[in-house]
Amino acid sequence: MDVSSRPPPKRLTLAMIAERLGISTATVSLALRSSPLVAEDTRKRVAALADELGYIYNRSAASLRTARTNIVGVVVNDILNSYFAELVAAVETELVEHQLTVLLCNHGDDFARQRNFLETLLQYRADGVILVPSVGTTPKDVTRLETAGLSTVLIAREVPGLDDTPLVRGDDGAGLRMAVEHLIGLGHRRIAFVGGRSQSSSGRERRRGYEEALEAAGIPIDPDLIFTELMTRNEGRAITDAVLARKPTAIAAFNDLIALGIVNELRRRGLEPGRDVSVTGYDDIEEASVWSPALTTVWNGQQEVGRRAAAMLTGILQGRAPEQRRILVTPELRLRESTSAPAA
């Protein structure tokens, strides 16, 4: 790419500021980093002059010399899914209170995109990262971050074989089990499970919760009622015909988006969700409770997961080892209108 036409950044040297104020360049440098070694009055004079001169503090060079950058990465899978958008918002609220600059990455389960972003954090010496690991992430990918000094907290998903890295997530197995137990309690026996990735811990755990609930009730697991590798509303819509062909009386979806896609398609076919076919979601995104019919779903604690992960990371950055390295937030069943006893 031709970049010859771009003007070079206008850079003033520390020396120029130092000369104007009659102080040393070392003092200017410390002042710009808000060092406690510099008197508040001096710091203000340096800041005012730097601002007036349009000085851009050269953190690229500075970060080679100082340990902290106050930059933290937050990496999620899909911000089009309100679950992750709500999670990011909760994480950000906490990090911003600690005067941290947040760099977000939306990897879309593309391992290369995640890797490029994490490389950037490493190269720029970010302090830490809160990570929903993409499909394909290995323990080595994570330990490498920690070895390089990038404090890491995992959220929402596990990396199999990685037990020591701090982690905060909802208890996916318990949550999906609750939803299916609720459906069984209403009298359903042909219950489909729709969605999730077999390559992600949340996909595997929720499927396990589904299977455990069936087994506990003595209902045989029918592989024909299980549809995986689906994540979005449109994928929920597209699979509805195939699911209905198996004649389930209830559908336990992997997440709210898939459930809402299915609910929408049921309506288009003249079937009333919650009467003709029961549907449960997972996450309890804002949209779930305001739909008509309101969606029976499992609250996945995104605000709490986000808040606790951020608190764990800021604690680590302040030198405090987390009291608990693995936090499982207990999900809650939210009973609404999309489930009822099977039609006679």
Next chain:
Amino acid sequence: MDVSSRPPPKRLTLAMIAERLGISTATVSLALRSSPLVAEDTRKRVAALADELGYIYNRSAASLRTARTNIVGVVVNDILNSYFAELVAAVETELVEHQLTVLLCNHGDDFARQRNFLETLLQYRADGVILVPSVGTTPKDVTRLETAGLSTVLIAREVPGLDDTPLVRGDDGAGLRMAVEHLIGLGHRRIAFVGGRSQSSSGRERRRGYEEALEAAGIPIDPDLIFTELMTRNEGRAITDAVLARKPTAIAAFNDLIALGIVNELRRRGLEPGRDVSVTGYDDIEEASVWSPALTTVWNGQQEVGRRAAAMLTGILQGRAPEQRRILVTPELRLRESTSAPAA
């Protein structure tokens, strides 16, 4: 904060790689930056060895010497609003195709958060930024980025007084005008306008579109029917009582979230949206068309705005001046179920 316990990043020198491969350090450096001066075979050998040794390419140091970092910032107002999430997804798709690493920022109309993020981009010499300017952004805040070599493209919102910076947005005035003309055509005369910020160009432009449609139809503007400084679904819900107290037969909302919040509250009060009270949204987020009743709204071209803004930026980074510096995407009215003639 105590950081003394953090291990220093393990760094291998270029020299070590050079020695092992029997080539010069300059060649190693060029190879790691994928310079065309280095043979493909050599580049691969260097990359393989660097990878094997766990070498972290020190971009902090490298960026002091080379012009491009291949990092681009994308800054939006509120990723909890699907409009912005959809916009970001469209921007990212295009940027990732150009092998750019995307750093996202969600400023929530907090000017200080936006400033911290932009400072980080400047300090780390990012190549460019695609920016929904927060409330309070001045022309100087933007020209300063460009002077420092950070190519900037504005999206969704204008910065008043800034005419030269490349911009892509929907035509907000024309869009809201269409929605209100549609309501007037159905026979409505008491039409409320709900939402938007008077400090943002989209807020001002959409309000102008509302007022122009009324004026063109000879309907006096009633300030009691105008409710501003609202942006979210919950704010839409909370204002519904106050809006209904003014007895409008139709409500033109600033965005889909506010419209959906109002639709939801109408239902809770036993009023049927689209029959008892007509409601229009703005944006046409994915949720708008799948609601029941499906929302009459204005398509705001988020995919097109995102795609064109990203294409404009990548063009600029390749040294091509944009053919058109200001692109207004023409909105489209999407007629659905939430509007009808006023009840008799």
